[in-house]
Amino acid sequence: MRYQGCKTFVGIVMLAIGLSGCKSQVIQEVDRQPKGEQNVMEVAEPIEEIAITDKVEASHQVRIADYLEEKCKQVFANYYELLTFDIINYVEHEDNGQTEANFWYQILYKNYDKDPDTVGYIKEAKARGDKYYQQLYDEYLATKEMNFEFKAVIDQAGNIILYTDIDPTEQEEWEQVEIRNFILSD
Numbered sequence: 329m330r331y332q333g334c335k336t337f338v339g340i341v342m343l344a345i346g347l348s349g350c351k352s353q354v355i356q357e358v359d360r361q362p363k364g365e366q367n368v369m370e371v372a373e374p375i376e377e378i379a380i381t382d383k384v385e386a387s388h389q390v391r392i393a394d395y396l397e398e399k400c401k402q403v404f405a406n407y408y409e410l411l412t413f414d415i416i417n418y419v420e421h422e423d424n425g426q427t428e429a430n431f432w433y434q435i436l437y438k439n440y441d442k443d444p445d446t447v448g449y450i451k452e453a454k455a456r457g458d459k460y461y462q463q464l465y466d467e468y469l470a471t472k473e474m475n476f477e478f479k480a481v482i483d484q485a486g487n488i489i490l491y492t493d494i495d496p497t498e499q500e501e502w503e504q505v506e507i508r509n510f511i512l513s514d
Contacts, residue, residue, distance in 0.1 A: 408437040444468040
């Protein structure tokens with residue numbers, strides 16, 4: 329068993345040396361071509377493949393970001409001024425013809441501008457002489473953040489299905505969710 333790992337290591341090193349040799353050979357072949365002529369396929373093909381891959385991944389992330397921003401505005405804009413929407417640690421992969429993306433979603437928000445002393449719970453705290461009145465007053469005007477852990481699945485029909493991890497431990501238990509589920513109601 330110990331030697332098997334060594335063989336793998338030697339194989340990887342030999343592959344790396346072989347690939348670096350291939351690279352220099354391609355460069356030499358291009359250098360030998362007459363001036364003004366260039367093998368466009370060798371130069372352009374890898375660049376095209378990289379660009380297409382980046383566009384596909386970016387388009388999924390952009391679609392998910394647009395979807396979440398729209399849904400969050402529909403749900404939270406009645407209560408808060410929404411300042412920014414950010415996707416953090418975005419990781420995407422394909423699974424059975426579906427795109428799955430895991431990420432954190434952060435919204436920066438604040439209460440709509442108005443005098444905090446006109447807000448019911450702050451008005452009551454002031455009237456009672458509550459020692460936390462000033463803190464409540466200051467926090468009302470401060471920028472706050474909402475953080476979510478999501479998995480978005482884009483099915484073969486192009487629908488976005490949103491999941492959140494409901495397991496508070498290190499294990500994962502994904503449950504389908506809608507943004508409106510994050511508003512407490514009677």
